[in-house]
Amino acid sequence: MADRLRANDISPTHQRVEIARVLFERQEHFTADQILGSVNARHAEVSKATVYNTLKLFVEKKLIRELIIDPTRVVYDPNTTPHHHFYDTVSGSLTDIPADQVRVMGLPPLPPGMIADGVDIIVRTRPLNEPAMSGPTQPE
Amino acid sequence: MADRLRANDISPTHQRVEIARVLFERQEHFTADQILGSVNARHAEVSKATVYNTLKLFVEKKLIRELIIDPTRVVYDPNTTPHHHFYDTVSGSLTDIPADQVRVMGLPPLPPGMIADGVDIIVRTRPLNEPAMSGPTQPE
């Protein structure tokens, strides 16, 4: 894990390695708070400020992606391959959709002088019988 | 405007009508704070609590849509026809993409027991020469 950080021009401090382990060994979608909790589950190792500092650094270095899907918090995605998401509006859970099969057609030309930076697709889903929705249940 | 609210089972109070006027006459994307500011531009007419109450009500009644694109605030969209968005990651501005031309192919089947609730596409864009990005400049 330290080598992986070094390979991306990041000095592998103890805190950064611990955060990277949570992200890359588990390969799930995480909020900052979940990472803080996971890293410090056994005993305090990392502060809130460092979690935010480190996540920002990892995003800059393109080790992870930010997902803006939940109105109340940013979700971090250790999967940086091009992909989209199913978003269960009831439970709040996210599922990856590999992008290589997906094709979007008929998009209009970009506003002049603009360059495309990426396309995000979010498929909102809901359990078959669930009575419509308002907001997802916040886990823990 | 009062009739439009009544037609959607909403009693047209003074405050709700003022908020509806901002949303539907201007037909732009708004944050709660922008609506609060617009309605109260001349003199105080509506409180923050009422703006949030009313926006939530309008969303329930499907007069407007919530857009989750900016990590720091929800954007409200008075255009409820199916459409997607260009998102200028530098200025933060949103531009509608009518959905009728757009076709998404190759999406995998939904997780079992799930029903699709909608598909949102966000095309992130950037001015041609702009030096990549981090966060959009917050207007006002």
Add this chain to the structure above:
DNA sequence: TCCGCCGGTTAGACAGAGTCCAATACTGGC
């Protein structure tokens, strides 16, 4: 060995969006 530098970490204060509450004001059907 000692010292200074400098990047990294940290507690806690702070900012901003959004929610909640209990008191007050309004509405509309009678």
Add this chain to the structure above:
DNA sequence: GCCAGTATTGGACTCTGTCTAACCGGCGGA
């Protein structure tokens, strides 16, 4: 006009995320 339900409101509060200023620690040079 009365009154019961509905809506509005200031302000306290919560929560995510940012900032700051102190601190820590490894390394390199004298």
